[in-house]
Amino acid sequence: MVRVLTAGHVNWDVTLRVDRLPEPDGESRIDSQQASGGGSAANVAVALSNLAVDAELLGSVGDDEHGLLARRELEAADVDLGSLLVAEDAETTVKYLLVDQEGEVAVLGNDGANEAVSPDDVDPEAVRAADHVHLTSQRPDTAARIAEVAAEAGISVSFDPGRRLADRDFSDALADSDIVFLNDREARTVLEDEYTESAFADRTLVIKRGADGAVVHTPDATYEHPGFGIDPVDTTGAGDAFAAGFLSALLTTDDHERALERGNACGAITAAEEGARAAPSVEAVEAFLDEQF
Template identity: 70%
Template sequence: MVDVLTAGHVNWDVTLRVDRLPEPDGEAAIRSQRQSGGGSAANVATALSGLGLEAGLVGSVGDDDNGLLARRELEDAGVSLDGLRVVPDADTAVKYLLVDDGGEVAVLGNDGVNEAVGPEDLDDSRIRDADHVHLTSQRPETAARIATVASEAGSTISFDPGRRLADRDYGETLAAADVLFANDREVAALLEDEYVGSAFGDRVLVVKHGSDGAKVHTPDGSYDHPGFDVDTVDTAGAGDAFAAGFIASTFAYDDVERALEYANACGALTARREGARSAPTAEAVAAFLGDRY
């Protein structure tokens, strides 16, 4: 049994720090290169574990070297991998992250097998045993099945659909979610179609503004937090750390304003370090917030 079950992509990241993001027919100089695990579901699970929650993961990797490295890193972080599918003779999804001197990120990726989990591969008992389920980008039918099982079991559900929101039909999952995470661009997509009722209505909508903080809309009102002024090194994974922080704080306190501040602290601390797996520990967040938390 876990506190939070995350579901979605598990990747292997290759981060290239460059002097600038290249333009068409342009060239950039590589300053450094590093590799680590990635993928939103895996990032959130790892961050939650660092914040003191028991986290599990539903996703898929290949049986190649990158998949082995990704699994080892997750195990070392304390994430339960009972729901991770290892696909024989397949390649783990690899994302190449270009990070410029200002911390801005561009992503290249191969197809890989990070969406090999279908509804027929799910263990419903594992979903029912979680107190909270956090869904990220994945096959819509898989996300919908997880959301349905979790909802019927009385678990709370959060959903961060990511940049592919406009290209996929996530209607069932959005309708079941108690909490939605989205950035400004994704909110615009929500407002332009039938999901608007699900986005606002009786649900919590958390809008991420990057370095400008975030805003949360609830049935009882809306709250802003301006974020924290930090020296940005790498924004990769900051949104995932933000989501983990919001979830972890709401586990401890029934206070969305407090959760918003805590989430912004997690995002800011992640952006100060290199790599998508640089989310802070609970102790680091407490030290950063001091008397504010």
């Protein structure tokens, strides 16, 4: 079985379904609310485990009730928590996700303990024990350290830096990444030139386009997939599910077209259900794809 180490944020999410996203001096109605684990690294780890990939999580939570609940959910999903730091006398990061009737999401959050892992806390042996390392948003120096250890050990690295890409210097981690995931907005932030002329031309670049699918640029070819027509309920975690589906396929088949199809299927299934942890099983993905053709 392929083993993937995912590194980055572990949160506790409070999802508020509202009639519309609030505007300045405006008011929105809360139709429902639910709480569960979240954070991109944790979401990807759970999604990979659902897809029959051996997943370990490198991240941090506080030693509070939210951290305990988050750990229990992850353990129930068979995610290895051997590299999860429990920060003493710290609060677990809580994110408030506002989801409108079209499934669009706005996020509020506190700093919390989700970046308590420093470069010195990274266990090189845990990194070297993986077949692949997947980085998500976290402290840039920590991401750089993990990527450095993986690169020196000849282990492939993927990086999905997320919405804070424009505000943080992830250049060192990006330099050691073999696969980079960006959405359209993030791609515009970092790519000023055509792909073939950019600093990303020697690696695989995956651009997520939401309902419009995704495109993959490799040094040798470009692949596109239009996505699947679904009615989104909650897009929270859909990008994480896409990354998990893409990686689970690519790491076992080395087929970029299959990886795109699986990634888009996982993203669509997740967006059609409530919550960031709606990523499907292998059987659910196959059943979904059978219905499309």
